[in-house]
Amino acid sequence: MLAFDRVKSQVIPLDRANVDTDAIIPKQFLKSIRRTGFGPFLFDEWRYLDRGEPDMDCSRRPKNPDFVLNKPEYAHGQILLTRENFGCGSSREHAPWALADYGIRVIIAPSFADIFYNNCFKNGILPIVLDADTVDQLFREVGPGYELEVVLETQTIVKPDGSVIGFDIDPSRKERLLKGLDDIALTLAFADDIRAYEARRREEAPWLFGGEQLDWI
Amino acid sequence: MAKTLYDKIWDAHVIRTEEDGSSLLYIDRQLIHEVTSPQAFEGLRLAGRKPWRPEANLAVADHNVPTRDRAKGIADPISRLQVETLEKNCREFGIPVFSMSDRRQGIVHVVGPEEGFTLPGITLVCGDSHTSTHGALGALAFGIGTSEVEHVLATQTLWMKKARNMQVRVEGRVGPGVTAKDIVLAIIGEIGTAGGTGYTIEFAGEAIAALSVEGRMTVCNMAIEAGARAGLIAVDDATIEYLQGRPLVPKGELWDRAVTAWRELHSDPDAVFDKVVTLDAAAIEPQVTWGTSPEMVVPVSARVPDPAQEKDPTKRKGMERALEYMGLTPGTPIEDIRLDKVFIGSCTNSRIEDLRAAAAVVKGRKVADSIKLAMVVPGSGLVKEQAEAEGLDRIFKEAGFEWRDPGCSMCLAMNADRLEPGERCASTSNRNFEGRQGYGGRTHLVSPAMAAAAAIAGRFVDVRKF
Secondary structure: OOOOOEEEEEEEEEOOOOOEHHHHOOHHHHHOOOOOOOHHHOOHHHHEOOOOOOOOOHHHOOEOOOOHHHOHHHOOOOEEEEOOOEOEOOOOOHHHHHHHHHOOOEEEEOOEOHHHHHHHHOOOOEEEEOOHHHHHHHHHHOOOOOEEEEEOOOOEEEOOOOOEEEOOOOHHHHHHHHHOOOHHHHHHOOHHHHHHHHHHHHHHOHHHOOOOOOOOO | OOOOHHHHHHHOOEEEEOOOOEEEEEOOEEEEOOOOOHHHHHHHHHHOOOOOOHHHEEEEOOOOOOOOOHHHOOOOHHHHHHHHHHHHHHHHHOOOEEOOOOOOOEOHHHHHHHHOOOOOOOEEEEOOHHHHHHHHHOOEEEEOOHHHHHHHHHHOEEEEEOOEEEEEEEEOOOOOOOOHHHHHHHHHHHHOOOOOOOEEEEEEOHHHHOOOHHHHHHHHHHHHHHOOOEEEOOOOHHHHHHHOOOOOOOOHHHHHHHHHHHOOOOOOOOOOOOEEEEEEHHHOOOEEEOOOOOOOEEEOOOEOOOHHHOOOHHHHHHHHHHHHHHOOOOOOEHHHOEOOEEEEOOOOOOOHHHHHHHHHHHOOOOOOOOOOEEEEOOOEHHHHHHHHHOOHHHHHHHHOOEEOOOOOHHHOOOOOOOOOOOOEEEEOOOOOOOOOOOOOOEEEEOOHHHHHHHHHHOEOOOHHHO
16 A cells, blocks of 8 residues: 655645545546556546546547646645545545546545545545634635645644644554555454454354355356 | 444444454455456455455446347447456456346345345445445445455455444335335435435334335435445344345244344344434425435425525535536426436336336326436346336336346446436436436436336426326
8 A cells, every 4th residue: 555654735626515436537437447547537527628438548638727627736736625525425446546646645625425535545545634614714725836734644734834733543544554554464464363253253143154155157 | 231233233243443443343245346346356366365255245247237238248348348357356266246147137236135145234345335225134234445345355354443323213104105215315305415424324213114125225225325334224024024035045943043133133222322313204205306416305396496595605606516517497396397318227226116116107108208218227137027027017118118137227327328418317326416327417316206207297297196
């Protein structure tokens, strides 16, 4: 997993609530069997004026000049500032894959949908929840040249005037993100606990182990 | 201490809990489909790992499959590769898979319960947010991302923090013509699309208990549209009756033992919920969504709302955007909204009971000339066989509906079934997001009976007066 330490970057203001994962990466791009290459199609229906298809060369497509990602002043942003319930809808991990592939490392919002929030940590993206008033204030301040520095170790966001906003994160998630640890390897360290649980469970609920089988190809 | 249903299932699956409160949770079953699994299998392969319990999984392609001329295979080469990759991966890793030509093929959330793969009291996951469906059988079931699909394949576990407990009580009985879909849309309208975020919702009350297991699946299916990863309904006689005789349920003495255990799967009478929401069933009318989020919903007798009445500026802007996208004017009666297409299907509403309800409305009538396409997509091959045995296919075809093969189809339009820009659809699916059913398409979510009536009238009508 990609590690996360600190990011100092422009802030991209996406002033919409309930941004769903269908909007982040539309369904036609989910046909890929790879994890990479989704960045050019991030927010496809908002970002381009034509209908996107997986094999397109996006550099030649007509862009929507009003969409924030297409404004030159936000072209290099790695921090996305947005509204409540970001990432709602489909569980598709293609959404954080597309955000990460585009270069987004931090998303700041008053709230996130649960599955999306989890998926971010698996892909080196730090989702930060701040209260709605603080997010409102950031929306008022953000503009061309506005940068924030996000430091995971100290759980702080440093504003251009030097003032600091703190944020919360689960200690275990923080540790994994800081070190870029392989979740599966960590869990397999508990293989004996898993087997002991299964042995116990097999006594309590034997119908969940073995038993009826399906015919299949 | 008194426990909720969620507490009981959670506690029975905790392997260990860390100091920060995250728990290693045992996962009994995983459903797999072609869209969210290829990268998980690739991850196993790259790390040289094997599935922990291959037989605890069941795979079936549903999102990309064509719904007609299936013998010809999949025309789109990218979709075809994804479906072929699923079957290849499952063979390589020894995971049970139904091929596209298997008569049991269908939408994962229809197939799981149908085969008895979903059992009460289990933890069940799938790389699909509508996994909440399976909570209808008293299973703790929720959607996960692809990294977690790989984690479950490799370890049969997930790291999770326990969600809070919410109970949604629907008291009293709904009137005639009001269905499970209307109940859940009304609930989402009440609590909002983020109202259940961070919670597991248990649906309870007389109106929920009165639903068939199919209806309960419709309700739990859309728990995620209220923000809750999992929805749950207590086990009762209807649950046990539904399970009996299905291929993967225990048999003989094990069945008796299992039923005894399953009977305990309800919240204790004095269990405490972090939040309780109560709705009056009798006040629920047939529902129609007007916007681009499932919470943008009103009764069929209402009008398209006016953003000017909304005080919250973010919400107001969202409403204005939604109305612009949907091509609707505030104040328009819902019954004046004319439609181009009608879709009856999806993991929300494609079970036999849904098709029966739609057929009952359609019988002896014709689809309006102004409707370009009305289609019925059964949830699985077995639902399709059952419907055909009951003659429902003839009723639909005689009325002018297309009768298709099973799959996700126009719920998310990954296959060839989709809306064209500007087309307006009455759909029994679960999401009315921008572009969900096709680029520029406009979706109104309704029950199967309401969709059927809309196909006949060419516009929304109150099915109770139809």
